[in-house]
Amino acid sequence: MMARLAALLLTLLALPAFAEEKIVIGLSQDEVAISASFTGSEILIFGAIRREVPLPTDSTLGVLITLSGPQVPLSVWRKERRLGIWVNTEQVEVDLAPSYYAVASSGPMNEVLMDIEDVRHSISVPRAIRAVGVGIAGSESFIEALIRIREKEGTYQILEGAIDLEQDTLFRTSVSMPSDLIEGDYVTRIFLTRDGIVIDEFDTVIPVNKVGLERWLYELANEFPFVYGLLAIAIAMISGWGASAAFAALRR
Amino acid sequence: MQIYLPIAEVSVNIWMLLGLGGIVGILSGMFGVGGGFLITPLLFFVGIPPAVAVATGANQIVASSFSAVLTHIRRRAVDFPMGTVLLIGGLIGSAFGIVVFNYLKALGQVDLLVQLCYVVFLGIVGGLMFIESVNAIRRSRKGARPTARRKHNWVHNLPFKMKFRVSGLYISVIPPLLVGMSVGILAAIMGVGGGFIMVPAMIYLLGMPTKVVIGTSLFQIIFVTGFTTMLHAITNQTVDIVLALFLLVGGVIGAQVGSRLGARLNAEQLRILLAALVLLVCLKLGIDLILAPDELFTVVGAVK
Numbered sequence: 001m002m003a004r005l006a007a008l009l010l011t012l013l014a015l016p017a018f019a020e021e022k023i024v025i026g027l028s029q030d031e032v033a034i035s036a037s038f039t040g041s042e043i044l045i046f047g048a049i050r051r052e053v054p055l056p057t058d059s060t061l062g063v064l065i066t067l068s069g070p071q072v073p074l075s076v077w078r079k080e081r082r083l084g085i086w087v088n089t090e091q092v093e094v095d096l097a098p099s100y101y102a103v104a105s106s107g108p109m110n111e112v113l114m115d116i117e118d119v120r121h122s123i124s125v126p127r128a129i130r131a132v133g134v135g136i137a138g139s140e141s142f143i144e145a146l147i148r149i150r151e152k153e154g155t156y157q158i159l160e161g162a163i164d165l166e167q168d169t170l171f172r173t174s175v176s177m178p179s180d181l182i183e184g185d186y187v188t189r190i191f192l193t194r195d196g197i198v199i200d201e202f203d204t205v206i207p208v209n210k211v212g213l214e215r216w217l218y219e220l221a222n223e224f225p226f227v228y229g230l231l232a233i234a235i236a237m238i239s240g241w242g243a244s245a246a247f248a249a250l251r252r
Numbered sequence: 253m254q255i256y257l258p259i260a261e262v263s264v265n266i267w268m269l270l271g272l273g274g275i276v277g278i279l280s281g282m283f284g285v286g287g288g289f290l291i292t293p294l295l296f297f298v299g300i301p302p303a304v305a306v307a308t309g310a311n312q313i314v315a316s317s318f319s320a321v322l323t324h325i326r327r328r329a330v331d332f333p334m335g336t337v338l339l340i341g342g343l344i345g346s347a348f349g350i351v352v353f354n355y356l357k358a359l360g361q362v363d364l365l366v367q368l369c370y371v372v373f374l375g376i377v378g379g380l381m382f383i384e385s386v387n388a389i390r391r392s393r394k395g396a397r398p399t400a401r402r403k404h405n406w407v408h409n410l411p412f413k414m415k416f417r418v419s420g421l422y423i424s425v426i427p428p429l430l431v432g433m434s435v436g437i438l439a440a441i442m443g444v445g446g447g448f449i450m451v452p453a454m455i456y457l458l459g460m461p462t463k464v465v466i467g468t469s470l471f472q473i474i475f476v477t478g479f480t481t482m483l484h485a486i487t488n489q490t491v492d493i494v495l496a497l498f499l500l501v502g503g504v505i506g507a508q509v510g511s512r513l514g515a516r517l518n519a520e521q522l523r524i525l526l527a528a529l530v531l532l533v534c535l536k537l538g539i540d541l542i543l544a545p546d547e548l549f550t551v552v553g554a555v556k
Contacts, residue, residue, distance in 0.1 A: 036494070038256040039263050077550045085541040087364055088550070145549035179256065179263030180299075213494075214258040221259055221489045229485030232311045232493050233478050236500055240318030243504030248326070 046172035062112025062193040069100030070184030092142035104159035114196035259492035273499035277506020282514040288444030307484030315500035324467030331418035335471040338432035345436020378530030385524035445473035462519040
């Protein structure tokens, strides 16, 4: 009992010291514009740790950065062989999964982040995916498959050790965003940890928007679908006629 | 050179899109098929989301078919009354087909059904055409005159007869209506214009001359795919004009080249080539169904 009290007292004493360390950050760009020539984007996230106390030496410092696209529901299907052909047989519905997710850390994930903190802040990829029906036998394999497929596509990125942390004060990393981004607010979170415990968090949002012709067409398609459809057909007919006329003229 | 597509939300290479459009355009002009059975799977392959691929494929086919049909009209190879009858059947069929499509989408089995439809219909149509064309060529090589087509069968005993002057036919409107309808249903489910089913059906079921068949099929396809484009634009917002533009610039040029190539070949050669192509696509899709896939799992996004 006394030992536990003492431990509690120690952590209480220790916490304020941790809280003295604060994140100050900068981004290479605070928005992403998707134009016709968009081929993906590289975002540089950098920052510093401000502290009002001398650098603690009794614990290790860690930095984690996550960048998350809009959350969307989806389902994962599994194929099985039935009567000689491969058929979708089972599915697991995922409540919300980020359309894009990158997580970078300054060291091995299990060293800079404790499991309990991961659960609290949903930092690692599996924690960022919220699935119902987890507990149905074998649903873990569906979530694993989702992560595997998306990692292959480059829409989920696990960048262990990708953050350069210099002198426990300056940190920087770059995260690449693929060309097939969807529009929305991309939430950037930066976590500062001491011995795997989160001591400070900094959140910011990077809006990703279509611009110019891309924006205009997208809005037309969604707000005036009938006009958009007619436009699509008109363009088709005109270019069809144009090519036919041009070739007829060439032959003469 | 890359371009970002506003509706598909992916970035793709411009030259690849022009090339895809061009290949499909050549086929369209040569055989009177819309080319949807090629363009749709090809777009999947380059990473366009399936819903966008189906809708935009339809839009692209409007352009290449329109371009090609103008050439056929100049050559007086379009039977407008027959095309109209087929079209009426086609629109009824595709409206019904979309209902079936949405029902199966809810069951999660639509991909399989689409693939099975492709394999079965491409297999039957391609196989029959291939055998028939090989026999025809063999007969003409032996020097024997091609056997005359049976002038009278059950098709000619049905009511509501109509004269189709360009095709040289005097038959009931019921068979072309039924042909149009069944093609319409399949077109909506498979996301294609249905030319590859329409062309042989017109040749073998209705007994139309091959040269007229192509123009008439194209005429019909313009409207069916136009209807499909509108429907997708209104219900799903999945038509990507930018994607369609690049496909169709390649497509209309290809269609012109194709319809001139087609005029140089004789009917049997044309049919055997189309049959071989259809069988090739069928084989590829069939193998994909039977072989164990690399990835057993698929991620299906929510309906946009």
